[in-house]
Amino acid sequence: MTTLQINGKSMNVDAPAETPMLWVLRDHLGLTGTKFGCGMALCGACTVHLDGEPVRSCQTPLSVAAGKKITTIEGVGATRVGKAVQNAWLAIGVPQCGYCQAGQIMSAAALLQKTPKPSDTEIEGAMSGNLCRCGTYTRIRSAIKVAAGMKGDA
Amino acid sequence: MDLHSLITSRSDAGSGTNSGTTRRSFLKTAPLAGLVLGVGLPRFGLAAEEPQKYGGDGMPHGLQESPKIFVAIAPDGTVSIVVNRSEMGQGIRTSLPRIVADELEADYKRVRVVQAPGDEAKYGNQDTDGSRSTRHWFEPMRRCGASARQMLEQAAANQWKVPLEQVEARNHEVVDKKSGRKLGYGALAVAAAKLEVPPRASLKLKNPSAFRYIGKDDPTLTDGPVIVNGKSQYGIDTRLPGMLYAVVARPPVLGGKVKSFDAADAMKVRGVVKVFAIDGTPPPSEFQPVGGVVVVGKDTWAAIQGRNALKIVWDDGPHGSYDSASFRAELEAAVKKPGGKVVRNDGDAYTALAGAAKKLEADYYVPHYAHATMECPAATARIVNGKCEVWAPSQSPQAARERVAKRLNLTEDKVTVNVTLLGGGFGRKSKADFVVEAALASKEMGGAPVKLTWTREDDLHNDYFHTVSAQHLEAGLDSSGKVVAWLHRSAEPTILSIFAPDPKTLAPFELGLGLTGMPYQIPNVRIENPEAVAHTRIGWLRSVNNIQHAFAAQSFIAEIAQAQGKDHRDYLLELLGPDRNIDPRKISEPWNHGESPERYPISTGRLRKVIERVTKEANWGRKLPKGQGLGLAAHYSFVTYMAAVIEVSVAPNGELTIPRVDVAVDCGPMVNPDRVRSQIEGACVMGLSQAVVSEITFKNGRAEQDNFHQFEIVRMNAAPKRIVVHFIPSDSYDMPLGGVGEPGVPVVAPALMNAIHAATGKRIRRLPLRDQLSAPV
Numbered sequence: 001m002t003t004l005q006i007n008g009k010s011m012n013v014d015a016p017a018e019t020p021m022l023w024v025l026r027d028h029l030g031l032t033g034t035k036f037g038c039g040m041a042l043c044g045a046c047t048v049h050l051d052g053e054p055v056r057s058c059q060t061p062l063s064v065a066a067g068k069k070i071t072t073i074e075g076v077g078a079t080r081v082g083k084a085v086q087n088a089w090l091a092i093g094v095p096q097c098g099y100c101q102a103g104q105i106m107s108a109a110a111l112l113q114k115t116p117k118p119s120d121t122e123i124e125g126a127m128s129g130n131l132c133r134c135g136t137y138t139r140i141r142s143a144i145k146v147a148a149g150m151k152g153d154a
Numbered sequence: 155m156d157l158h159s160l161i162t163s164r165s166d167a168g169s170g171t172n173s174g175t176t177r178r179s180f181l182k183t184a185p186l187a188g189l190v191l192g193v194g195l196p197r198f199g200l201a202a203e204e205p206q207k208y209g210g211d212g213m214p215h216g217l218q219e220s221p222k223i224f225v226a227i228a229p230d231g232t233v234s235i236v237v238n239r240s241e242m243g244q245g246i247r248t249s250l251p252r253i254v255a256d257e258l259e260a261d262y263k264r265v266r267v268v269q270a271p272g273d274e275a276k277y278g279n280q281d282t283d284g285s286r287s288t289r290h291w292f293e294p295m296r297r298c299g300a301s302a303r304q305m306l307e308q309a310a311a312n313q314w315k316v317p318l319e320q321v322e323a324r325n326h327e328v329v330d331k332k333s334g335r336k337l338g339y340g341a342l343a344v345a346a347a348k349l350e351v352p353p354r355a356s357l358k359l360k361n362p363s364a365f366r367y368i369g370k371d372d373p374t375l376t377d378g379p380v381i382v383n384g385k386s387q388y389g390i391d392t393r394l395p396g397m398l399y400a401v402v403a404r405p406p407v408l409g410g411k412v413k414s415f416d417a418a419d420a421m422k423v424r425g426v427v428k429v430f431a432i433d434g435t436p437p438p439s440e441f442q443p444v445g446g447v448v449v450v451g452k453d454t455w456a457a458i459q460g461r462n463a464l465k466i467v468w469d470d471g472p473h474g475s476y477d478s479a480s481f482r483a484e485l486e487a488a489v490k491k492p493g494g495k496v497v498r499n500d501g502d503a504y505t506a507l508a509g510a511a512k513k514l515e516a517d518y519y520v521p522h523y524a525h526a527t528m529e530c531p532a533a534t535a536r537i538v539n540g541k542c543e544v545w546a547p548s549q550s551p552q553a554a555r556e557r558v559a560k561r562l563n564l565t566e567d568k569v570t571v572n573v574t575l576l577g578g579g580f581g582r583k584s585k586a587d588f589v590v591e592a593a594l595a596s597k598e599m600g601g602a603p604v605k606l607t608w609t610r611e612d613d614l615h616n617d618y619f620h621t622v623s624a625q626h627l628e629a630g631l632d633s634s635g636k637v638v639a640w641l642h643r644s645a646e647p648t649i650l651s652i653f654a655p656d657p658k659t660l661a662p663f664e665l666g667l668g669l670t671g672m673p674y675q676i677p678n679v680r681i682e683n684p685e686a687v688a689h690t691r692i693g694w695l696r697s698v699n700n701i702q703h704a705f706a707a708q709s710f711i712a713e714i715a716q717a718q719g720k721d722h723r724d725y726l727l728e729l730l731g732p733d734r735n736i737d738p739r740k741i742s743e744p745w746n747h748g749e750s751p752e753r754y755p756i757s758t759g760r761l762r763k764v765i766e767r768v769t770k771e772a773n774w775g776r777k778l779p780k781g782q783g784l785g786l787a788a789h790y791s792f793v794t795y796m797a798a799v800i801e802v803s804v805a806p807n808g809e810l811t812i813p814r815v816d817v818a819v820d821c822g823p824m825v826n827p828d829r830v831r832s833q834i835e836g837a838c839v840m841g842l843s844q845a846v847v848s849e850i851t852f853k854n855g856r857a858e859q860d861n862f863h864q865f866e867i868v869r870m871n872a873a874p875k876r877i878v879v880h881f882i883p884s885d886s887y888d889m890p891l892g893g894v895g896e897p898g899v900p901v902v903a904p905a906l907m908n909a910i911h912a913a914t915g916k917r918i919r920r921l922p923l924r925d926q927l928s929a930p931v
Contacts, residue, residue, distance in 0.1 A: 015453070023454050023455040026391075026454070031384075032393065033383070033384020035388075036390065036454075036530070037529075037610065038610045038861050038862050039458075039609060039610060040610075042861055042862040043528070074383065077383055090373075093373025093828050095243075095375065095381045095382070096243030096244070096245075096832055097241075097527075097576060097577050097578045098243070098577070099528040100528045100577075128869045128871040129869075130869075130870070131862060131869060132839075133526055133527060133528045133578050133840070134578060134839075135835060135838065135839025135868075135873070136835070138835055139835070141870070
């Protein structure tokens, strides 16, 4: 049995130590907001925060996550930056199908936590690991600026 | 449901505009029955006395509009509106309820959206593809809302014992215009539900100037809040008590089979519960599974690990030698030779070409693409007391219901298909194969709930791929530079191949996607379709055959202009000729997207306007430094007119950046302008992926790309910095609506390649671009 700290709560999981956090969250704990997209850290849909750092949960074994502070899309709105990002996403109408947006929001929140006023290059650097098949990139860029209190260009 | 429903009577269920008997008898006799669902062909082959039906009326199960089907009002006034189409990012769960709510005079803050399960006899056609949802359902949903409003007004008038004319619905309540007294919708619901639905002729639709929601530019989305807080439910998110998790090892080659398998190691994986084979439907397998070996586990990870440990020997069958490189050579050879099925023939193009003052020709190639929806196919099924219930991200839940019923040998009433949100669709999720797999897995597990998930590798290896094509074009010019002959030859495996054994030429619905309907004013036109065999499953991918047809035709016109030193925009407009409405039947395009040729002629004037608008907005003709350029393309598809100008910058090392894209669209009247805009922005990015990086290749019958490192799609750093969408305003809401989901795609690749030519002088005729700019010429 492994104990995890997720979104400020303590949770117990009975799974092999090498099980990726993606499947621990989704299948064992019912936190399905974190999405499966590739299983190879190529698409960013499964992004969560581990001690504030954005990581791909599909490549993060349970054993690595144990003892660290885990934040998922279900919990990121409890932070000021996370809430600002979610609100900007709604104000700009970013999502289309919405499936990748949990990962996009987690990457954007991590970016703004460290870099409150990111440049376009910094935004691209932080966000280019997150694929969106619907093609919402221009709106994501704008929404990040809105969340940062900068002027969006949508 | 705790709602006090307006729908208490079931008497009108199933009384659609189409007689079910007629369609079923058609399905029995039609050789390609599955197509009817897939593409909504006009109902060719009906008895002669039945008039041809168009639009939504011509679709299987047609349209429904009774508020007794779509609207329910609770005593607290909450209005529930049923959405019968699937949400996959186009915003339909926002747009359709807004139409109903507007005519209903409902306060949208008190509206709840309910997703319909697959049941076309009740809800009308639910096949969410072909850019048809708003186009076909705008008018019925207006009437639905207006009917409900009038029933509420009638109920109030009855209660107050005043004439109907004395009352009026205003913002969720009915007002007595004389006394000013009011009754809320909740208080009137029970009485209103007992009334008959007013006849269509008595409906008073709102004057569009009074619209509260229709046409308003508002980015609010029905599912926005749950999407951003992680509570949204996609197909892959279904959870049921006691649920098991499954993955499938499928034959990697079309028509392949499991020869033998050894599950001993798989069973040793912790969490693996069972391993078993399922039979596939041999080609043409249409929407049924291809078979394989199912691994069931206690979580998805266990199932995947178990599958990795399987030892399977495949029998590849006749397509085991499919090699896309040699197939490309085959297709290119086929289009070089005169001949093939003649699919349009105006005048005498061969003679005109022979006598032309100048002749130009070019060849274009477009590869296979995968849909690569961010949510891979996934479905959950359980079987209880002989009834199968599934939860699926399905674009066509009725099709899924029929396929599950057929494969499980159940009657349709024993199968329920609940529609979840779709994490992308693009045509992939109109196929039910993954839904049937989940049902088969549950059956094997004694009816226990099983969630069956495709991994990305599964998705890329066993997609219904976009077809591959080679095209050869020739133009004959007279001494003034006018095009007098146009020859277009295209070889491409047909989507019919998933429905019928070995068809080799395109169906009308494929020819009608940008090939035969060529609207330019050219006296001699010949379009030929040489044979091509399908060696993998071919399916619809957003805008479908338009991708290659627009790429070739719109590149070639630019090439003709450039060969004569003429401005591309001016030449394109000249070639288009004077404004006129073309009857599509007269240019060998009888399909016309299933729409009436009278109501939906091809308007060269509307095409001209989008070209003029987009070039004006993009400041066409401005001088740009070397390495930068503007490219233009225009295309008519899904009865919508679209033109794009793309600005590119190409670095000396070949690196491409796209500072700006302008797109002009005339899709007729709009319900939800922000979703029209977002669809076009997204189509632009998807079109860029196809033009620049994406490709599926085959070797030994197998798709060679495993995941996103090999099947690349555009990331934010390669996406346009800005995409600006310009609307051509519509005169009136009486104008027919055009499609929106797909027509943004086809203009992208030709506009980009025309821009790259302007910037570098290099003409790209093979997609994707990849390293063609950095490779030595």
